[in-house]
Every structure is written in structure tokens, then in C-alpha cells.
Amino acid sequence: LESAESKMKFLSSLPEWIYGTIGGNTPCIELRSKSDELFLLDCGTGLREFSVAGRQPESGHYNIFLSHFHWDHIQGFPFFGQSFSPNSKIDIYTPFANAEEYLERQSSLPYFPINACFESVKNQLSFHLMQEGTPIEIGGLKIECHRMFHPGDSYSYSFEEDGKRFIYSTDVELQTSDFDKNCSRNKFFENADVLVFDSQYTNPEAAKKVNWGHNSFSSAIDFASNWNIKNLYFFHHEPNYDDKKLDSILDAGNNYKKYKSNRNLNLYISREGQEIQL
Structure with missing residues (x-):
């Protein structure tokens, strides 16, 4: 060199x-x-x-x-x-x-x-x-909450302005019912521009920690694909994973999404100091 x-x-x-x-x-x-x-x-x-x-x-x-x-x-x-x-x-x-x-x-x-x-x-x-199903408005943003499965409950939030929608959804363990398109409350997620979503585990670890209230990165991709999300940000990282491990999860996620119907889904790792503009 x-x-x-x-x-x-x-x-x-x-x-x-x-x-x-x-x-x-x-x-x-x-x-x-x-x-x-x-x-x-x-x-x-x-x-x-x-x-x-x-x-x-x-x-x-x-x-x-x-x-x-x-x-x-x-x-x-x-x-x-x-x-x-x-x-x-x-x-x-x-709530x-x-x-x-x-x-x-x-x-x-x-x-x-x-x-x-x-x-x-x-x-x-x-x-x-706040109450689920009752939107509020602050500073021109329409804001809604949505209860998810987590020990003691956890709520996701949707923020919408000028037709753009950002969803923050941490501490979630997805259930089969969350994928049901016939359930009207699940429309909360449909067509969101950005979804920041609990993706704490790999699949083997998620299998060992059922009912801990967190999610694997691959099921997060399944969920985002199901609801036609445009941009998915892996969030709530496992504290025991180092940066190299988290980077490998993003690589694995990009390989996994090739087999999903929503191949236009963009994947990202949430990082401190990161900025997103909608």
C-alpha cells in the first residue's frame, strides 16, 4: 500500500x-x-x-x-x-x-x-x-397506536404526513394472526413507507426464546413482504451480537428476501445517528 x-x-x-x-x-x-x-x-x-x-x-x-x-x-x-x-x-x-x-x-x-x-x-x-383505533393529530401528523404481542404488551406507532407513513414497532413477537389480511386492525401496517421493526434474533435463537416477546430478522422480512412495506429497518438488536454479527444478519436478510414476493423491499440495519427522510 x-x-x-x-x-x-x-x-x-x-x-x-x-x-x-x-x-x-x-x-x-x-x-x-x-x-x-x-x-x-x-x-x-x-x-x-x-x-x-x-x-x-x-x-x-x-x-x-x-x-x-x-x-x-x-x-x-x-x-x-x-x-x-x-x-x-x-x-x-x-396507551x-x-x-x-x-x-x-x-x-x-x-x-x-x-x-x-x-x-x-x-x-x-x-x-x-391513547386508544387503539382512535387516531390523534399533532403538528399536522396523524398518529395511531397498535397493540402487539409482548409480555405485558407493547404498542407500535404510525406517523403519517402528506401521504407518507413511518411506523415504529419495537418489542414484538409476531403471531400467525398478524399476517391475516382479513383482519381489519392489521391494515395498520399495509403499504408503510418505513417500518422500524423488532428483528432481534436469528432463527435458531428465536426458536429457543418463544414468548420472550421478540422477533427474528427473517420473520420480520416475511411480515414486511406480506404488508407491502417499502423500507424495513432491523431494530432492537440483540445485545450479545457484535457489529460483525449484525452486518452478517443484514447480508443474510438480503439473500432471504430474494425468495419473497416483495423483492422491492429495501433492508437496512438501524444505526445510531442514522437519518431517514420521507
Whole structure:
């Protein structure tokens, strides 16, 4: 590798996983509407990074949608620095009626000092109960929720604006009924432009972990193909898989989809810092 050209040629031949990391934070996705309304999907450890380095709304207004209350989806909330500011207004949406109680118990003595407990942030928070089958509208987006199979339940969210639809669907273990096209509630997924979907396991691991509430990448492809999804993003990665393993799953997925009817389906691995425009 004597010349710059030969070095660049060598580097370009290396697999993508060598160049950087997919990331290790637990779930938190930032979504913005055409009018720049901010939505945060779950409050995993990624929320702290957003709090420190993310582009904050000038209005101080945040919309948070919680899929469920398992620890990896809320553990960033006590470290969301903006929640301590009296200038912040934080609207929290979830189908779980006891959401406020859950978050209060999370940030309590003796786990947090008195000045970091729920009492210090509750004046900035408003809680809104969502119901499946009843859409709401915020900032020009039509938003719906959809219950999926997961221990204790988990809810997917659909966000639609100008005919484009983004679906966030984490912590899902697909059931045969989810593929039923005669079931009207399943139309929730049909023809979505982007589906961020639980694809935690390989098939052998999924077979060992029935009823754990997560999904294999291949069944995620089956599901996306069944509902004519345009772009599928593998999400909620298995913590024991390294970047090389996750990269190999994407390769395996692209090989697997060749045998599906929806060959126009695009597959991606969700990565920290990744941006999608619709």
C-alpha cells in the first residue's frame, strides 16, 4: 500500500462494520414533522445523548411516545436534562393508563437524590392516554397506536404526513394472526413507507426464546413482504451480537428476501445517528 490510491482502494474493499459502530444505546428515536414538530419515540439511554447533543426545539416543547415500560425503554428518562427546566413542556403519550405512576416510581428515593426525583420534573409533564383505533393529530401528523404481542404488551406507532407513513414497532413477537389480511386492525401496517421493526434474533435463537416477546430478522422480512412495506429497518438488536454479527444478519436478510414476493423491499440495519427522510 505505497500510494494513496492503493490505500483508498484497500479501505473501500473492507466491510462496512469495520468503519464504525452500529451503537449500543437502548431505544430512542427522534422524529420531526415538516413543520419541525419534535417527537421522541421511547426513552432509552439514547435520550441522554439527545439531551446533550441533539437539536433542541426553540419552543421547549417535546412529544414523547412510549411503546411500553420495560426498563430499556425508559432508563434514559431520569437523565433527560431538559425535563428539569421550568421552560420545558413535555407531552407524554401512551396507551398505558398508569404511565405517570410508573415514571414516578422509577425516579424515586433511594435510587435518585431528592433533587433528581420525579417531584423535580412533574410540573413540566402532561400525560395523554391513547386508544387503539382512535387516531390523534399533532403538528399536522396523524398518529395511531397498535397493540402487539409482548409480555405485558407493547404498542407500535404510525406517523403519517402528506401521504407518507413511518411506523415504529419495537418489542414484538409476531403471531400467525398478524399476517391475516382479513383482519381489519392489521391494515395498520399495509403499504408503510418505513417500518422500524423488532428483528432481534436469528432463527435458531428465536426458536429457543418463544414468548420472550421478540422477533427474528427473517420473520420480520416475511411480515414486511406480506404488508407491502417499502423500507424495513432491523431494530432492537440483540445485545450479545457484535457489529460483525449484525452486518452478517443484514447480508443474510438480503439473500432471504430474494425468495419473497416483495423483492422491492429495501433492508437496512438501524444505526445510531442514522437519518431517514420521507
